[in-house]
Amino acid sequence: xxxxxxxxxxxxxxxxxxxxxxxxxxxxxxxxxxxxxxxxxxxxxxxxxxxxxxxxxxxxxxxxxxxxxxxxxxxxxxxxxxxxxxxxxxxxxxxxxxxxxxxxxxxxxxxxxxxxxxxxxxxxxxxxxxxxxxxxxxxxxxxxxxxxxxxxxxxxxxxxxxxxxxxxxxxxxxxxxxxxxxxxxxxxxxxxxxxxxxxxxxxxxxxxxxxxxxxxxxxxxxxxxxxxxxxxxxxxxxxxxxxxxxxxxxxxxxxxxxxxxxxxxxxxxxxxxxxxxxxxxxxxxxxxxxxxxxxxxxxxxxxxxxxxxxxxxxxxxxxx
Amino acid sequence: xxxxxxxxxxxxxxxxxxxxxxxxxxxxxxxxxxxxxxxxxxxxxxxxxxxxxxxxxxxxxxxxxxxxxxxxxxxxxxxxxxxxxxxxxxxxxxxxxxxxxxxxxxxxxxxxxxxxxxxxxxxxxxxxxxxxxxxxxxxxxxxxxxxxxxxxxxxxxxxxxxxxxxxxxxxxxxxxxxxxxxxxxxxxxxxxxxxxxxxxxxxxxxxxxxxxxxxxxxxxxxxxxxxxxxxxxxxxxxxxxxxxxxxxxxxxxxxxxxxxxxxxxxxxxxxxxxxxxxxxxxxxxxxxxxxxxxxxxxxxxxxxxxxxxxxxxxxxxxxxxxxxxxxxxxxxxxxxxxxxxxxxxxxxxxxxxxxxxxxxxxxxxxxxxxxxxxxxxxxxxxxxxxxxxxxxxxxxxxxxxxxxxxxxxxxxxxxxxxxxxxxxxxxxxxxxxxxxxxxxxxxxxxxxxxxxxxxxxxxxxxxxxxxxxxxxxxxxxxxxxxxxxxxxxxxxxxxxxxxxxxxxxxxxxxxxxxxxxxxxxxxxxxxxx
Numbered sequence: 013x014x015x016x017x018x019x020x021x022x023x024x025x026x027x028x029x030x031x032x033x034x035x036x037x038x039x040x041x042x043x044x045x046x047x048x049x050x051x052x053x054x055x056x057x058x059x060x061x062x063x064x065x066x067x068x069x070x071x072x073x074x075x076x077x078x079x080x081x082x083x084x085x086x087x088x089x090x091x092x093x094x095x096x097x098x099x100x101x102x103x104x105x106x107x108x109x110x111x112x113x114x115x116x117x118x119x120x121x122x123x124x125x126x127x128x129x130x131x132x133x134x135x136x137x138x139x140x141x142x143x144x145x146x147x148x149x150x151x152x153x154x155x156x157x158x159x160x161x162x163x164x165x166x167x168x169x170x171x172x173x174x175x176x177x178x179x180x181x182x183x184x185x186x187x188x189x190x191x192x193x194x195x196x197x198x199x200x201x202x203x204x205x206x207x208x209x210x211x212x213x214x215x216x217x218x219x220x221x222x223x224x225x226x227x228x229x230x231x232x233x234x235x236x237x238x239x240x241x242x243x244x245x246x247x248x249x250x251x252x253x254x255x256x257x258x259x260x261x262x263x264x265x266x267x268x269x270x271x272x273x274x275x276x277x278x279x280x281x282x283x284x285x286x287x288x289x290x291x292x293x294x295x296x297x298x299x300x301x302x303x304x305x306x307x308x309x310x311x312x313x314x315x316x317x318x319x320x321x322x323x324x325x326x327x328x329x330x331x332x
Numbered sequence: 333x334x335x336x337x338x339x340x341x342x343x344x345x346x347x348x349x350x351x352x353x354x355x356x357x358x359x360x361x362x363x364x365x366x367x368x369x370x371x372x373x374x375x376x377x378x379x380x381x382x383x384x385x386x387x388x389x390x391x392x393x394x395x396x397x398x399x400x401x402x403x404x405x406x407x408x409x410x411x412x413x414x415x416x417x418x419x420x421x422x423x424x425x426x427x428x429x430x431x432x433x434x435x436x437x438x439x440x441x442x443x444x445x446x447x448x449x450x451x452x453x454x455x456x457x458x459x460x461x462x463x464x465x466x467x468x469x470x471x472x473x474x475x476x477x478x479x480x481x482x483x484x485x486x487x488x489x490x491x492x493x494x495x496x497x498x499x500x501x502x503x504x505x506x507x508x509x510x511x512x513x514x515x516x517x518x519x520x521x522x523x524x525x526x527x528x529x530x531x532x533x534x535x536x537x538x539x540x541x542x543x544x545x546x547x548x549x550x551x552x553x554x555x556x557x558x559x560x561x562x563x564x565x566x567x568x569x570x571x572x573x574x575x576x577x578x579x580x581x582x583x584x585x586x587x588x589x590x591x592x593x594x595x596x597x598x599x600x601x602x603x604x605x606x607x608x609x610x611x612x613x614x615x616x617x618x619x620x621x622x623x624x625x626x627x628x629x630x631x632x633x634x635x636x637x638x639x640x641x642x643x644x645x646x647x648x649x650x651x652x653x654x655x656x657x658x659x660x661x662x663x664x665x666x667x668x669x670x671x672x673x674x675x676x677x678x679x680x681x682x683x684x685x686x687x688x689x690x691x692x693x694x695x696x697x698x699x700x701x702x703x704x705x706x707x708x709x710x711x712x713x714x715x716x717x718x719x720x721x722x723x724x725x726x727x728x729x730x731x732x733x734x735x736x737x738x739x740x741x742x743x744x745x746x747x748x749x750x751x752x753x754x755x756x757x758x759x760x761x762x763x764x765x766x767x768x769x770x771x772x773x774x775x776x777x778x779x780x781x782x783x784x785x786x787x788x789x790x791x792x793x794x795x796x797x798x799x800x801x802x803x804x805x806x807x808x809x810x811x812x813x814x815x816x817x818x819x820x821x822x823x824x825x826x827x828x829x830x831x832x833x834x835x836x837x838x839x840x841x842x843x844x845x846x847x848x849x850x851x852x853x854x855x856x857x858x859x860x861x
Contacts, residue, residue, distance in 0.1 A: 016754075188730075189729050189730050190728065190729065190730065191722075194714065194717075194718070194721060197714075198707060198710075198714075198718055201707045201709050201710060202703075202704075202707045202708070204703055204704045205704055205705060205706065205707050205718075206707075206718075208666070208696060208698060208704055208705075209686070209690075209718040209719040209772065210685075210686050210687035210689075210690040210691075211718075212685075212687065268707070268710075269709050
């Protein structure tokens with residue numbers, strides 16, 4: 013058990029250690045207000061990271077998430093301004109994310125273009141396409157029933173929070189307990205063996221992109237309702253944040269191995285570093301550098317462990 | 333010759349004692365100098381003996397065929413000659429000079445070149461560049477002389493009578509044209525010794541003819557050619573001499589004139605039936621699988637017809653490249669058939685995908701278990717249930733308890749040695765990994781099970797256990813197709829044997845009539861007497 017969840021345990025330990033330092037040096041970090049802000053700021057990234065976990069587990073990558081996020085944000089706002097009821101606008105935003113996911117997924121799974129190339133093209137094209145359409149203008153004068161879903165601020169925050177919790181729990185459970193989840197792991201781990209076992213790797217690949225796109229749309233929606241205007245450059249660097257969380261959480265970049273719990277912990281660790289630095293009085297410019305060091309440490313540990321596991325495997329094999 | 337290699341050798345090689353046929357034949361007619369001699373070569377891989385005391389000699393301007401069954405040691409000998417692996421003992425001599433430490437670079441400098449069944453060319457570079465890359469020398473900062481490259485390529489191509497434009501991209505060439513480029517490339521590095529490993533495997537009859545013209549031309553220019561092939565008619569057409577390997581030993585070297593094909597086959601077989609095969613007689617039941625005229629262009633198999641009965645083990649024999657695995661992949665829906673019909677249990681079925689095959693009760697334990705069989709990073713439980721998740725699920729949810737008990741059942745039944753059902757498959761030994769792969773397919777409760785090289789790379793103990801299991805399964809009514817390159821295994825385990833050659837079944841042999849000799853005759857394209 014300890015060995016199987018080694019990464020999750022060590023990331024959790026790092027989070028606790030950081031929390032302990034903060035508790036001693038800057039107790040102000042733990043005020044309710046600060047914690048709520050922190051949660052709400054990171055929720056979109058967490059939801060995107062859930063989709064990213066699926067994509068990476070299946071052996072692919074999606075670097076267009078940030079651009080899709082921006083388009084869905086703007087689209088949600090524009091739909092609301094057209095007078096569509098908020099639930100319809102919400103569904104439309106998710107559908108838009110799904111459509112872009114389907115486009116990426118179809119190119120990767122059926123045309124067999126490497127996912128890094130497909131999503132790089134999508135990242136650039138969608139981002140600049142949006143800039144061209146909006147001329148850089150932000151979406152303003154949103155209808156009153158759009159912000160906070162027309163609810164009170166705290167009620168809306170509760171909705172956001174519970175949606176996220178449900179998604180995290182649902183994904184973690186589904187990956188573990190549904191045959192579909194098994195298919196994702198099998199495809200990412202050994203495509204040939206998966207195919208022989210009657211799994212359709214192309215369909216799995218297509219599906220994870222669609223799910224990831226839908227989740228990105230949903231994250232964009234949850235983020236948009238928090239403000240009275242929507243920036244057309246939303247989600248810059250979001251894909252990197254999500255990928256970093258997935259990798260720090262112990263998911264193997266080549267696929268087949270990783271958990272949702274790991275991604276959650278990875279995102280928490282990376283998410284609290286910036287605010288923690290502020291509270292500790294360290295220049296916030298260090299945030300990215302420290303995040304980089306954490307990512308590097310995580311992948312180095314993975315590489316070293318993979319090598320020693322292979323070594324152990326060989327030896328066990330020769331004994332038996 | 334000698335001065336050319338003066339830098340690498342040193343002393344003259346002393347002639348080995350006249351202890352084998354090869355030497356005697358050599359002394360009988362010594363018209364030409366030996367270009368190359370390998371003497372008493374031995375090589376073992378982690379305790380397993382691949383070559384023991386092999387001697388081989390190649391003369392100027394001869395085509396010397398090297399033949400033997402799968403696993404006789406041909407590939408290992410080639411690897412030692414080209415320096416890819418180092419022999420444990422024995423000597424290599426080129427032009428009469430001993431080569432103390434061979435390596436790929438040294439062997440190339442000595443004029444040894446090999447071309448393989450699959451050309452190893454750079455597809456995105458031109459013919460001229462591919463040829464020049466092997467021939468040119470100098471530092472990485474030298475200036476590339478494009479004109480010289482083109483004229484060198486044209487000259488080498490014309491030497492073998494080929495008319496390929498040197499500026500063509502290699503990816504646009506056909507397979508035989510690519511082989512021509514390989515040969516030109518080999519000549520470019522001044523090869524005096526050319527090793528051709530199954531060069532005709534992917535060629536049509538017409539293409540074979542033009543390849544043979546090139547070979548004849550090279551022979552007349554004094555190049556020595558080591559020619560490896562599974563096709564006896566070809567060998568009698570092109571070879572001057574032939575050396576037969578069996579179980580890592582030189583069995584004989586003969587003049588092609590003095591030997592007929594039946595004799596060659598007799599020399600190639602004769603492996604000891606040392607392993608114990610616990611084949612039990614099992615009542616054979618009704619027909620479960622009926623294949624008629626099956627073919628798949630993509631897989632390269634055609635006109636396959638056979639019946640398979642309950643409790644029967646059908647051995648599928650044939651040499652490497654004869655289409656055994658391709659037939660299995662066609663039956664399993666990986667490369668769906670485009671002609672013919674398959675009946676399972678009396679129903680005509682179409683198998684379009686592995687999922688479809690699994691649904692029809694066909695299981696397939698593939699050859700390369702690391703690549704296609706077990707998922708090494710995943711626990712045994714997941715590996716066992718992967719092809720039949722329905723059996724361990726309730727209402728679409730995978731039940732941990734059921735999955736674990738399924739794994740435990742097969743760990744017990746197949747005696748898989750492991751600490752826990754949750755251990756990663758990659759942590760098990762080869763034999764136990766193979767049992768995990770087998771367990772996955774037994775878990776779908778198949779009616780037909782295809783086993784591709786089920787005991788390849790497993791230790792002797794696990795091997796006989798897998799054989800015992802196969803008998804148990806046949807007794808329980810399973811119909812088994814077993815592909816194996818080991819003739820003793822085929823002879824020991826099969827109720828009936830289908831021998832493949834050139835993508836189709838060349839003939840069937842009953843358990844009673846099968847011998848190593850008549851299997852090999854069929855496998856090499858000879859009708860048995």
